[in-house]
Amino acid sequence: MKLAICPGSFDPVTNGHLDIIKRSACLVDKLIVAAFINPTKHYMFTTEERLDMLRETTRNIPNVEVDAFDGLLNEYCAEKNCHLLIRGLRAFSDFEYEFQRALMIKQIDPTLETAFFMTDSRYSYLSSTGVRELAHFNGDITRMVPEYVQEMIRKKLDSMKK
Numbered sequence: 001m002k003l004a005i006c007p008g009s010f011d012p013v014t015n016g017h018l019d020i021i022k023r024s025a026c027l028v029d030k031l032i033v034a035a036f037i038n039p040t041k042h043y044m045f046t047t048e049e050r051l052d053m054l055r056e057t058t059r060n061i062p063n064v065e066v067d068a069f070d071g072l073l074n075e076y077c078a079e080k081n082c083h084l085l086i087r088g089l090r091a092f093s094d095f096e097y098e099f100q101r102a103l104m105i106k107q108i109d110p111t112l113e114t115a116f117f118m119t120d121s122r123y124s125y126l127s128s129t130g131v132r133e134l135a136h137f138n139g140d141i142t143r144m145v146p147e148y149v150q151e152m153i154r155k156k157l158d159s160m161k162k
């Protein structure tokens with residue numbers, strides 16, 4: 001079975017992520033979309049909320065499974081017996097970071113390959129950070145994240161105001 005893992009923060013999942021997820025899921029038997037749990041990072045959404053948004057927005061893609069992981073990515077891949085990582089590339093700035101990460105992980109585990117998907121031009125500007133900032137200032141995020149995520153962001157911002 002051809003298995004791949006698409007790791008990320010997904011805080012929250014955006015249409016850019018979903019485009020990469022859909023396109024890569026077509027090429028494998030199973031795609032695990034795995035949300036990082038990094039205790040040193042401050043997320044807008046809890047792990048459960050990030051997973052819930054991922055599950056809701058990928059429920060129409062039958063070979064996608066949503067999971068969370070902490071610790072080292074290569075150890076998580078070994079645990080799942082997976083040798084393929086999927087990442088998205090937006091701009092030159094992503095390239096440098098992704099290049100280093102891919103080489104570093106290959107150094108740790110030479111059986112682990114990273115495959116990159118070039119962003120769709122519609123989403124080249126899109127990041128979770130941008131969506132969070134825009135939403136915070138009441139900007140229009142309707143073309144950036146699915147409706148379910150828009151609603152979750154609205155609820156989260158309301159609860160933060162209380």
Ligand code: ADP
Binds near residue numbers: 010011015086089
């Ligand atoms: P971010 O917080 O920067 O949105 P994540 O850590 O959640 O990023 O990203 C997971 C993966 O998705 C990374 O490989 C990232 O480059 C990719 N990605 C994020 N946004 C986009 C986008 N708009 N188009 C293509 N790939 C993207």
